[in-house]
Amino acid sequence: MEAPPPPPAPASAAIAAPMLDDEPKFVDAYLHGPLDSIYNVEYQRLEELCRGQPEACWAQNLDSTAVPLARYWRGAGDDEPAGWLSARLRTQGRWPYAALVAQGDDAAAVTLIEDVGDWGYGMTVPIRQVQGDRFQPWFLAEMGVWLSLDGGRGFSVLEGPFGLTGRLWYFQHLEAAGAVGESSIVPAGVYMVLGVENGQVRFRAEIPQDMPCGEDVDSVPTVEVEILEVPVEALLDEAGRPRVDVAYGKGC
Numbered sequence: 001m002e003a004p005p006p007p008p009a010p011a012s013a014a015i016a017a018p019m020l021d022d023e024p025k026f027v028d029a030y031l032h033g034p035l036d037s038i039y040n041v042e043y044q045r046l047e048e049l050c051r052g053q054p055e056a057c058w059a060q061n062l063d064s065t066a067v068p069l070a071r072y073w074r075g076a077g078d079d080e081p082a083g084w085l086s087a088r089l090r091t092q093g094r095w096p097y098a099a100l101v102a103q104g105d106d107a108a109a110v111t112l113i114e115d116v117g118d119w120g121y122g123m124t125v126p127i128r129q130v131q132g133d134r135f136q137p138w139f140l141a142e143m144g145v146w147l148s149l150d151g152g153r154g155f156s157v158l159e160g161p162f163g164l165t166g167r168l169w170y171f172q173h174l175e176a177a178g179a180v181g182e183s184s185i186v187p188a189g190v191y192m193v194l195g196v197e198n199g200q201v202r203f204r205a206e207i208p209q210d211m212p213c214g215e216d217v218d219s220v221p222t223v224e225v226e227i228l229e230v231p232v233e234a235l236l237d238e239a240g241r242p243r244v245d246v247a248y249g250k251g252c
Contacts, residue, residue: 027160031121070152076131124246176228
């Protein structure tokens, strides 16, 4: 297999956030293919090797070789890829987990996300910008490189780009305006975004009908909740990264 080139060095200057229409954008991605196979094989190998041994045996003997998932590019219009988005396993107790890395041809790897989960490796990825069939996740913004919406052999974009509207999100605490224009502090929690217009995000607290999880929706009592508004900027950090996370990413 062709060895991937090293990733570019992270930029030292602060990243300026480009405008993405009126609201942050995301894609739902899935890590699969060779990572699935290696995870299963490695788990079985360690289970046999470390049977009856302390947990440290797993970390000491884990094969953490990076697994290439998809190529990345230094520019949205570049034809030649510049490196690999990869994953490598790490342990937490007796369970292997996957970390997302940018892989270089000298076997060095820059860790991008320490833990992408242990069930299906599904990710809701915040996007900094989109051009054609290329997109730049925020976790690659410091490196200034791009991925393809077509994905790769181990990284697939299942849905997107999409915005905040019509989904449940976990918000950090913020100050919002109510229906009568009075400001109030909104505690951290799960909220349904109803729409984004003219730079304002309309949302409300989650209600049982949003995610009944096996219950008959018609039997769930209706709950009246206040509709609130905040500027889009209230949901972004200083660099423009979303300060929200998808709620219930793995379902009920």
